Amino acid sequence: MNLEATIQAAVAQSVRALYNVETELQQIQIQKTKKEFKGDITVVVFPFVKAARKSPEGAGQEIGQYMLENSSFISEFNVIKGFLNLSINKTYWIDLLNEINSDERYGLKSVNDDSDIMMIEYSSPNTNKPLHLGHIRNNLLGFSIAEIQKANGWKVIKTNIVNDRGIHICKSMLAWKLFGNGETPESSGMKGDHLVGKYYVEFDKAYKTEIKELVAQGMTEEEAKKSAPLMLEAQKMLVAWENNDPEVRQLWETMNSWVYAGFDATYQQMGVDFDKIYYESQTYLTGKSEVERGVAEKSFYQREDKSVWADLTSKGLDEKLLLRADGTSVYMTQDIGTAKLRYNDFDIKKMVYVVGNEQNYHFQVLSILLDKLGYSWGKDLVHFSYGMVELPEGKMKSREGTVVDADDLMSEMIDTARETSMELGKLDNCTPDEIENIARMVGLGALKYFILKVDPRKNMTFNPKESIDFNGNTGPFIQYTHARIKSVLRKAAEQGIGLTPEIDKTIEISEKESYIIQLLSEFPAIIKEAGDEFSPALIANYEFELVKEYNQFYHDFSILKEENEAVKYFRLALSASVAKVIKTGMLLLGIEVPERM
C-alpha cells in the first residue's frame, strides 16, 4: 500500500473512532505539505468539521493526536487553519528507499503474453514531402505514449499508416515526370524524401501559374482550380494508378522507395520505430469494399453521379463523401479499410490514433461510420488529439516556406550540443565517437524534452532561435544531473565503496533527504497517471521536480566526504535511486541519458 492510501485509511479510522462517522477513502483529501510548513503529508480537515462539531483547528488537533497515538509511522503533527500536517517517521522513509533501491525495474509493470493489446498509430506521413516539426511532435508523443503504456502493463503494438497513394502523390509524380529530367537521389545527392518534396512544390508552383492564366482568360478561381490542365492530368494519373497502369505503378514504386529511405533515416535519428506498418495502397481496397457493403446494406447511399455518401445529419454532423464519382477512394475510405484490417490482424483491446486536433471531426466521423458498418469496436477508438506546433509568426505554412524541417532541426540541435560541450571543455578526454554520441543524446534530449514537457492537448509555440536552451527546465539539465550522479558513483567504486543492500535505520536523515525519497515514491503513481491521461508531460514535469530537489541536496550535502559511514552509504543509495528514476523516466520520454557529459 502506498503512503497516500495508508494515510487515508488511518484518517478514516480516526474519524470513525472519534466522531462515529464513516467516510469514503476517496473524499479524504491528501496532499503534499507545502514547503513553508513543517511536515510531509497534509490532510484537509474541512470535510470533517461538520461531523466533528468542532472548529477546523479543534478537529485537526483531535485527528492528529489520535493518529499520532495509533499509527506507528507518524512522528509528529501540527495544525494550521484547517490543515493537519503530518510528519512521517524517518525509518519509514529508509524502508521505502531500500525497496526502491532493490527493484531494478522500479516503476515498471511487466508485460507477458496474456497482457491486453493496445495498438498505437502514430507518425502517419504522406509520401510526398519530408517530415517537419509537426511530425516531430507526433512521433515523439506516439513513441513516448507507447513506452508509457508498456510501463503500465500493456502489450503495445506501434503502428504506422503510410499514406502512399492519393492525389497528392500523383502531384509530385507528375511534376517529376514533367520537370525532373530523370533526377534521382543519387544523381542529385539529395535525401529521397526531400527530392520528392521538391517536386511536390514544383507542382504547386506550376499549378498556380496555370490558375492565374485561366483567371486572366476570364474564368472564376473555382473553375480555374478544377479545369487547370495539371490538375486534370494528376486526376487522370490517380485513376490510372487505381487501374494498375504499369507505367504509373512503376514510377510510383520508384519514387516511394526514395521517400522510404529518407524516412527511415529520419526515424532512426529521432529514435522511433514501429512494430507493424500499414500502407494505404494495401488497405484502401478493403475500405472500398466495406463502403460498397455499406451501400448494399443501406447504411450509405449513392448519388446520381455514382459518388457514395454517408448521411450523418441525424447525429448533428454533415454528409460525408466516401467514394468519388470516378470511383476512387478518399481519406475516410482508406481509414475504414485500415481499421478493419488491424482488427483482423490483432486481438486489439484498445486502438489509439495519435493524430493532431485538426482532425477531431474526421475521427468523430470514422467512429460513427465503423459503428454503422456493424463493428462493435468502432465507438471505442481513441483519438489521442494533440495540439499544433506554431512558430512565433503563427502556423507553419509549407507554401510560404516557413516549415521547420525535421532533419535540419535535429542536426542543428546536435551541432549546438557539440559546440556547447566543447566550449565547456566537458569532453576533453573522450574519443570522437563518444563525443558524437553524447552530442547526439544531449541535442536530441533538448529537443524531445522541450516538445514533451508541454501538455500534449495544448497548442505550443516553438521559436527556432530561442526555444533551444540547455539550462533550466530542459532535457540537458536532467541529463546533466544523471551524469553527475554517475560520476560520484564511479568515484565511489574507485574507492572500493559499494552499495550496501540494507541501509542502517538508526541514522538521522534531513528533511531534504526524506523529501527526495517521498518524490521517488511517487514515481509509479506518476507513470500510471501519465498512462491514464496519455500525457508524457506529467513524467517530464515530475523528472524536473525530482532533479531540482536532488541538485539542491547535491549542493548542500557531501556524499563521499561524509564521515559517518552509514550516512555515506545512505546518500549513495539515495543518489543511485535518483539516477535510476531519472533514467527510467527519461526513457519513457524516448530520451537517452549519458553516463558523462
Added chain:
RNA sequence: GGUCCCGUAGCUCAGCUGGAUAGAGCAACGCCCUUCUAAGGCGUGGGUCAUGGGUUCGAAUCCCGUCGGGAUCACCA
C-alpha cells in the same frame, strides 16, 4: 454561422478530480568553483490567473455571459 479547443509574470510553460501567501524556467540584476561535474546552487525584482457574474466555509480550478485567439464543417490527406 454551427461545433470544439485555448486565454496564468516581458517570453515559454506548470498548477485545473475546488483548499494554505498562484509556481518554474528563460530574459534582467547580484552572489557562490583550493570541496563529489558551475549544462549547477543561492538571492532580488516581476501577476487584475482575459473579463463580468454565479455556486461555496473556500474559485486560477466548477457553472453562465462577454471579449480575444485557434481548429474544423473539402470530390486535400
